[in-house]
Every structure is written in C-alpha cells, then in structure tokens.
Amino acid sequence: MFNLVVILLICSVVVNIILFRSRSNQRTEIKYIRNKLSKIVSEETGERLLLYTDDKYIKSLLIQINRLLNHNQKIIGNYNSIELSMRKMLSNISHDLKTPLTVILGYIEILNNDKNLTTEKIMSSLETVNLKTVEVLELINRFFELVKLESGDKKLNSSRIDICEVSRKIILDYYEILINKEFEVVIDIPEDPVFVRGDEDAIERVINNLITNAIQYGSAGKMVGLKIRIAENDVYVEVSDKGKGINELHKDRVFERMYTLEDSRNTNYQGSGLGLTITKRLVEQMGGSISLDSAPFQKTTFTVRLKRIRF
Incomplete structure (x- = not known):
C-alpha cells in the first residue's frame, strides 16, 4: 500500500x-x-x-x-507596383502634354509679337496650333477613358456584330494611307458574315488601335496584315506587321498602363502607354482576351479573341 x-x-x-x-x-x-x-x-x-x-x-x-x-x-x-505605374504614367502624360503645349504657346507668342507676319505665315501658324491642340485633347480623352474603364464607370453594350463587315470597313479607311506609305496590305477576311458578341464602338476602337500601332511601330517592315480566323466557339482577329517587333523581355509588359513604346520598338515615337492598355480593357470587358506573338523583322501579331455567335 x-x-x-x-x-x-x-x-x-x-x-x-x-x-x-x-x-x-x-x-x-x-x-x-x-x-x-x-x-x-x-x-x-x-x-x-x-x-x-x-x-x-x-x-x-x-x-x-x-x-x-x-x-x-x-x-x-501590388501597391508599390501600382504606385510606380501611376507615377510613370503621370510623368509620361505630363511630358506628352508639355511638348505640344510648349509649341502652342510659342506660336501664340509669335502671332502676338510679330506684326510683320504675312497672311500665309499666320494661317500656317494657326494650323499648327490647331493640330497641337487636337493632340492635347486626344491625350486627355485617352487618359479619362482609361480611368473610366478601370473604375467600371464605362459600360459597354452587348449586341450581335458581323466582325468581317466591321474589319473590312476599318481596313478600307486605312488603305489609301498604307498605299501612299508603300505598305504591303495583307487581308484575310471571310466573305460570309461571322458574328461575335460585343460593343460595336469598342470593337472598332480595338481594331483601329491595333492597326495604328502596327503602322507606327512596325513601319520598318512596310507591311500591315488583318486576318479573321474562326474556331468552334471563338473568333480571332489578328493584326500583324513585320517591323522591329517586341523582344521577350517586353512582351509581358506591353499592355501595362506604365509601358511606353520608347522602351522597345520605335525610338522615334514616344507615347503615354495608354493605347494598348485601353485596348486590353475593352477586349476584357467584352469577355475576350488579347495576346502578342513577336519575331523581330519577321512577324509581330496582336490576336484578339472574341466569343462567336452561330445564329
């Protein structure tokens, strides 16, 4: 015990x-x-x-x-990346606004102070002022359009669109410009209607942005292509050029709002980096996607995927 x-x-x-x-x-x-x-x-x-x-x-x-x-x-x-992105974008926009505004103020000063200007010189100066003013307004409009898209304030309509008809109309608008610049124009658009669901104004803006992009930054290749490719449930719009292209280091950045093409393709053109960002946001709001494939001086292609409608 x-x-x-x-x-x-x-x-x-x-x-x-x-x-x-x-x-x-x-x-x-x-x-x-x-x-x-x-x-x-x-x-x-x-x-x-x-x-x-x-x-x-x-x-x-x-x-x-x-x-x-x-x-x-x-x-x-993410916060630091967004903050850096916004700072760079605002810096680029400020630079892009400053340049034309400086030109405008310079010509206005000449018009005010030089009393010996000929009528021809006055008209030429006013034409330059007008062009630079339009340039400033376009930049401001692009900036506010991006703000609306990213905040969700810009709502797109959804309707049945014949993507072939829209594409033909847009490429015809550029045809004379391209021929005058001695570009080869390669078009592959089906004759029969191909329908997608989306906003017609947004689709036109997307294709216009991509063609303008190909003309400006792929000019060395002297070629612009527009192709409509059909899959079972999707339609692909391909806009291509044979210019300098975009190397692997920059391919993932081209749709960022801070990205500017002075970083890669054409050092003769400097933009605020808004065009492709707006394009991507518009495509995504229509339930699609956009991608890039680039082989310098061979072929650079932006491909937009949209949902196909069969009826």
Missing part, C-alpha cells in the same frame, strides 16, 4: 513537472512569436516566423501567421 502511494506521488510530481515545462515552453514560444511579429511590422521586413516546436496548436498558429504575412507582402508588392 505504501509503495502504491509513493508511486502515485511520484507520478503526480512528474506530471506537474511536464506540465510546468510544457507551459514554460509555450510561454517562451509565444514570446518569440510576439517579439518576431513586432519586429517584422515595425521594420517592414519580409521575414517569416521560423520556430521548431512540438506543440501542434502553435504549429498551426505559425502556419496561419505565415500565410497572413505572405498575403500582406503580396498586397504591399
């Missing part, structure tokens, strides 16, 4: 020691977690909690805390 009592007492002491040590370890581990989190937050580091423990509850807590830290880092990264 005595032995049994002693054994029970020893067991009780051992259990209490284990519990004490366990609680002591928990307090130590929780203190580590608290101090480490405080450091990560105050110093804004990208560290994670590294703690080897046998406590399954603390293990589970660590996993969830590290998931939260990962999520927080992604949010910070």
Whole structure:
C-alpha cells in the first residue's frame, strides 16, 4: 500500500513537472512569436516566423501567421507596383502634354509679337496650333477613358456584330494611307458574315488601335496584315506587321498602363502607354482576351479573341 502511494506521488510530481515545462515552453514560444511579429511590422521586413516546436496548436498558429504575412507582402508588392505605374504614367502624360503645349504657346507668342507676319505665315501658324491642340485633347480623352474603364464607370453594350463587315470597313479607311506609305496590305477576311458578341464602338476602337500601332511601330517592315480566323466557339482577329517587333523581355509588359513604346520598338515615337492598355480593357470587358506573338523583322501579331455567335 505504501509503495502504491509513493508511486502515485511520484507520478503526480512528474506530471506537474511536464506540465510546468510544457507551459514554460509555450510561454517562451509565444514570446518569440510576439517579439518576431513586432519586429517584422515595425521594420517592414519580409521575414517569416521560423520556430521548431512540438506543440501542434502553435504549429498551426505559425502556419496561419505565415500565410497572413505572405498575403500582406503580396498586397504591399501590388501597391508599390501600382504606385510606380501611376507615377510613370503621370510623368509620361505630363511630358506628352508639355511638348505640344510648349509649341502652342510659342506660336501664340509669335502671332502676338510679330506684326510683320504675312497672311500665309499666320494661317500656317494657326494650323499648327490647331493640330497641337487636337493632340492635347486626344491625350486627355485617352487618359479619362482609361480611368473610366478601370473604375467600371464605362459600360459597354452587348449586341450581335458581323466582325468581317466591321474589319473590312476599318481596313478600307486605312488603305489609301498604307498605299501612299508603300505598305504591303495583307487581308484575310471571310466573305460570309461571322458574328461575335460585343460593343460595336469598342470593337472598332480595338481594331483601329491595333492597326495604328502596327503602322507606327512596325513601319520598318512596310507591311500591315488583318486576318479573321474562326474556331468552334471563338473568333480571332489578328493584326500583324513585320517591323522591329517586341523582344521577350517586353512582351509581358506591353499592355501595362506604365509601358511606353520608347522602351522597345520605335525610338522615334514616344507615347503615354495608354493605347494598348485601353485596348486590353475593352477586349476584357467584352469577355475576350488579347495576346502578342513577336519575331523581330519577321512577324509581330496582336490576336484578339472574341466569343462567336452561330445564329
């Protein structure tokens, strides 16, 4: 009997020691977690909690805390990327506005101060002022259009559109310009109607943007192509050129609003980087997608995918 009592007492002491040590370890581990989190937050580091423990509850807590830290880092990264993007876009827009406005002010100053100008010179100066004013207005309109698209304020209509008819009409508008520039024009559009669902104005804007893009930045290749390709459930609009192209380093960036073509294709033209961003947003709002494939001086193709309607 005595032995049994002693054994029970020893067991009780051992259990209490284990519990004490366990609680002591928990307090130590929780203190580590608290101090480490405080450091990560105050110093804004990208560290994670590294703690080897046998406590399954603390293990589970660590996993969830590290998931939260990962999520927080992604949010910070996205925010920094967007902030950088906006700063660069605003800088580009400011630059693009400053150039024509400087020209406008220069010509107005000449018109005000030079009393010996001929009628011909006055008319030529006013024509330049008008062209530069239109350039400024177009840039402002593109900027506000992008803001509306990204904020969801611009709603597109959805109707049945014959993409072949729209494409033929647009390429005909450019045909004389292209011939005068001695471009080869390669057109592959089905004779029969091919219907897609979308907003007609948006589709026209998309194709216009891509053709203009091909003329400006692919001019070295002296070719512009427009092709309509039909799949079972989709229709593909391909606009191509044989210019300098876009290398692999820039291919994933061309649709970003901070991207400017001065970074890659044509150093003689500098834009605010809004055209292709607007194009992408319009296509996505119509439930489609846009992609790029480029082999410099061979073929650069922007492909727009839209949903096909069979009736």
